[in-house]
Amino acid sequence: xxxxxxxxxxxxxxxxxxxxxxxxxxxxxxxxxxxxxxxxxxxxxxxxxxxxxxxxxxxxxxxxxxxxxxxxxxxxxxxxxxxxxxxxxxxxxxxxxxxxxxxxxxxxxxxxxxxxxxxxxxxxxxxxxxxxxxxxxxxxxxxxxxxxxxxxxxxxxxxxxxxxxxxxxxxxxxxxxxxxxxxxxxxxxxxxxxxxxxxxxxxxxxxxxxxxxxxxxxxxxxxxxxxxxxxxxxxxxxxxxxxxxxxxxxxxxxxxxxxxxxxxxxxxxxxxxxxxxxxxxxxxxxxxxxx
Amino acid sequence: xxxxxxxxxxxxxxxxxxxxxxxxxxxxxxxxxxxxxxxxxxxxxxxxxxxxxxxxxxxxxxxxxxxxxxxxxxxxxxxxxxxxxxxxxxxxxxxxxxxxxxxxxxxxxxxxxxxxxxxxxxxxxxxxxxxxxxxxxxxxxxxxxxxxxxxxxxxxxxxxxxxxxxxxxxxxxxxxxxxxxxxxxxxxxxxxxxxxxxxxxxxxxxxxxxxxxxxxxxxxxxxxxxxxxxxxxxxxxxxxxxxxxxxxxxxxxxxxxxxxxxxxxxxxxxxxxxxxxxxxxxxxxxxxxxxxxxxxxxxxxxxxxxxxxxxxxxxxxxxxxxxxxxxxxxxxxxxxxxxxxxxxxxxxx
Numbered sequence: 237x238x239x240x241x242x243x244x245x246x247x248x249x250x251x252x253x254x255x256x257x258x259x260x261x262x263x264x265x266x267x268x269x270x271x272x273x274x275x276x277x278x279x280x281x282x283x284x285x286x287x288x289x290x291x292x293x294x295x296x297x298x299x300x301x302x303x304x305x306x307x308x309x310x311x312x313x314x315x316x317x318x319x320x321x322x323x324x325x326x327x328x329x330x331x332x333x334x335x336x337x338x339x340x341x342x343x344x345x346x347x348x349x350x351x352x353x354x355x356x357x358x359x360x361x362x363x364x365x366x367x368x369x370x371x372x373x374x375x376x377x378x379x380x381x382x383x384x385x386x387x388x389x390x391x392x393x394x395x396x397x398x399x400x401x402x403x404x405x406x407x408x409x410x411x412x413x414x415x416x417x418x419x420x421x422x423x424x425x426x427x428x429x430x431x432x433x434x435x436x437x438x439x440x441x442x443x444x445x446x447x448x449x450x451x452x453x454x455x456x457x458x459x460x461x462x463x464x465x466x467x468x469x470x471x472x473x474x475x476x477x478x479x480x481x482x483x484x485x486x487x488x489x490x491x492x493x494x495x496x497x498x499x500x501x502x503x504x505x506x507x508x509x510x511x512x513x514x515x516x517x518x519x520x521x522x523x524x525x526x527x
Numbered sequence: 528x529x530x531x532x533x534x535x536x537x538x539x540x541x542x543x544x545x546x547x548x549x550x551x552x553x554x555x556x557x558x559x560x561x562x563x564x565x566x567x568x569x570x571x572x573x574x575x576x577x578x579x580x581x582x583x584x585x586x587x588x589x590x591x592x593x594x595x596x597x598x599x600x601x602x603x604x605x606x607x608x609x610x611x612x613x614x615x616x617x618x619x620x621x622x623x624x625x626x627x628x629x630x631x632x633x634x635x636x637x638x639x640x641x642x643x644x645x646x647x648x649x650x651x652x653x654x655x656x657x658x659x660x661x662x663x664x665x666x667x668x669x670x671x672x673x674x675x676x677x678x679x680x681x682x683x684x685x686x687x688x689x690x691x692x693x694x695x696x697x698x699x700x701x702x703x704x705x706x707x708x709x710x711x712x713x714x715x716x717x718x719x720x721x722x723x724x725x726x727x728x729x730x731x732x733x734x735x736x737x738x739x740x741x742x743x744x745x746x747x748x749x750x751x752x753x754x755x756x757x758x759x760x761x762x763x764x765x766x767x768x769x770x771x772x773x774x775x776x777x778x779x780x781x782x783x784x785x786x787x788x789x790x791x792x793x794x795x796x797x798x799x800x801x802x803x804x805x806x807x808x809x810x811x812x813x814x815x816x817x818x819x820x821x822x823x824x825x826x827x828x829x830x831x832x833x834x835x836x837x838x839x840x841x842x843x844x845x846x847x848x849x850x851x852x853x854x855x856x857x858x859x860x861x862x863x864x865x866x867x868x869x870x871x872x873x874x875x876x
Binding site (some may be wrong): 239240243246247250251253333334335337338339340341342343344345392522524525 | 618619620637638639641642646648649650652653654655656657661665666668669670671701708711723829866
């Protein structure tokens with residue numbers, strides 16, 4: 237299994253396509269950071285104008301932590317496409333190249349083969365998120381410094397003390413990994429049904445976009461089905477930035493307003509990952525390789 | 528009784544029941560036959576059937592391949608060759624029937640069996656963005672072989688690609704890819720090699736190279752080789768045993784040398800005036816060798832060694848010969864047994 241995993245990782249990282257995601261993230265984050273370095277204060281005044289009329293802020297509002305939050309909100313919508321590029325290609329790409337039949341004439345079981353493939357795409361997903369974390373968090377901290385993090389929620393304002401932010405990002409990135417793995421698992425599942433990569437990649441993105449629209453629109457009809465859509469739970473990384481407050485409305489350091497929501501969402505995402513990968517295995521083990 | 532058979536029986540006595548052993552000793556002829564089968568059979572396929580939606584691709588097919596055979600697997604396009612080969616390699620699950628390789632059931636001993644098998648199934652597709660060296664190393668690793676630089680380079684040298692080891696496969700010609708595919712199939716030194724249409728898309732030199740490689744693997748290394756093709760001319764030059772299938776069913780299985788009997792060679796003669804030529808032949812000692820005639824040619828069945836003499840006689844008879852072509856008996860046999868003659872024309876080169 238370890239040997240198979242090594243081979244799968246080798247194949248992923250020898251393909252030029254793999255690096256598109258890393259380059260795209262670098263370019264996107266770089267451009268946004270450049271824009272914020274140049275005109276960051278204008279941007280903050282524009283976004284938080286109403287709040288700034290009612291409150292006065294000391295310190296650096298536009299700091300590395302806030303920049304990272306802005307970047308994550310933007311990126312986590314687009315990253316599924318970059319994940320799908322690799323995960324939805326894992327089986328269909330081999331079928332398309334004709335290498336699937338050669339692989340499966342080797343003394344490896346189909347279960348091992350699939351597990352190695354999914355683990356490799358999970359490692360790719362992890363590495364992509366680590367890269368995002370490096371650029372969006374650490375580089376932003378370096379460029380913009382750190383201070384208390386002020387976020388404007390729908391009905392209220394959250395001010396997180398500077399010492400209470402970093403661990404929340406660790407949690408948020410951990411949760412984002414689960415979200416992205418569920419995208420990878422969906423792509424992997426759809427990859428089983430096609431003999432070219434385009435179909436499963438487009439299908440994965442279509443499902444994600446369609447479900448995300450249904451998950452985010454506050455229409456009563458949609459709200460009834462939202463609990464059954466895994467995309468509803470993918471955005472709950474934001475719960476890490478919603479702390480409990482005391483009687484004076486001050487943040488309780490190290491607290492979470494809704495830890496139950498985070499745990500429930502994480503479990504639902506894990507169930508989807510296991511479900512998609514398990515279904516892929518059942519179908520693939522019975523599949524006639526005709527490519 | 529053959530000494531080898533005795534040795535085999537003694538060494539394998541533990542795996543046979545007392546009843547089996549005593550029954551074997553009753554009749555030495557039966558014993559020899561059974562011993563041959565159990566000792567030599569590398570592939571044993573029994574009543575293999577595969578249905579796809581509304582189509583029976585393989586229909587109750589049974590055959591066996593003995594150790595050291597170059598086993599020709601012949602049939603039209605769509606006859607069921609590739610489906611059968613894919614079932615041998617576990618790429619397709621049979622609807623019914625049994626497959627045993629090296630005496631083990633493919634369903635229960637898949638990994639043990641595949642460690643001893645090397646295969647090229649249809650096109651030799653490999654990772655085009657990797658080099659030839661990387662591809663060989665990768666598949667050697669998958670086959671459970673300890674990868675060394677020497678192993679990979681030796682393998683590439685064997686198929687004539689050592690000088691292109693570091694080049695990515697996307698720069699290779701079809702023939703080079705085919706050779707690389709064979710190199711990969713052989714990297715773990717398998718006992719059984721399965722080549723499905725190995726000369727597809729190759730130029731004449733490439734076809735000759737593959738043919739020589741098959742003969743060398745068989746004669747010098749003692750490998751058992753199954754080679755499928757829809758081209759009779761290709762199979763007849765390498766195969767020691769043959770299986771011809773049509774519409775998924777076995778038509779004939781046997782030793783190639785019996786089917787290629789030189790005493791049964793058909794010669795096809797085309798002349799300026801076939802009627803005159805036929806008249807001349809009917810008045811000569813060739814009369815007894817004349818076969819039912821075709822519209823544009825005259826057929827004779829004779830020994831291959833008689834062809835020069837026939838040619839000389841025709842000249843003496845003042846016959847103006849356009850062409851004189853010996854055809855193997857197998858070719859006619861193939862024409863007779865395969866049901867669709869329109870298609871068969873294409874096989875027989």
